[in-house]
Amino acid sequence: SAVISQKPSRDICQRGTSLTIQCQVDSQVTMMFWYRQQPGQSLTLIATANQGSEATYESGFVIDKFPISRPNLTFSTLTVSNMSPEDSSIYLCSVAKTGSPGLHGYTFGSGTRLTVV
């Protein structure tokens, strides 16, 4: 399976600032996703990062707040803009490869723990 390097692993940021999280994959992948996981909660899908085009956002998430780039098949960034304490969470990158039916799986990065003060 793919190996993901997600950076930074954690950060403490001032409210009103922005943080860009990077997701680097060791091989080309078809699909890349960004999730948010609040403490003790399940994962919530933010958006699907599309290579060469605008990301597809889930309900409740907008591009102005969470701009996403995906310049190629191995790299993506998520920016958390104009942060507030409510944005404190773990942000995870996930990738998937196409394959034979039933043989696919998703690989997750180790996450970025963000604290906004």
Place this chain on the structure above:
Amino acid sequence: LAKTTQPISMDSYEGQEVNITCSHNNIATNDYITWYQQFPSQGPRFIIQGYKTKVTNEVASLFIPADRKSSTLSLPRVSLSDTAVYYCLVGDSLNTGGFKTIFGAGTRLFVKA
């Protein structure tokens, strides 16, 4: 996307077999059933996937009845290190495009000594 329902938490003892059942009454014909494991401070990790009947790998077994409206993850002889959150997901194969992974609440398994 089919919604899944799992128990919120389960307790077990070392050496026991643990079965976690997931309900997915609205599963579609093309949907696969996938289970993930998540430890604290880590991203979820793929455990097993199936479409029907039984699937077994080195980590777990997955039992899926004929109607596919539920599935059971079976962990043989659990150890303390199996304490984690287990997620059941249902979705279409990537080959048909547009697949995205929606996580339910998951089952928090706590293994005691």
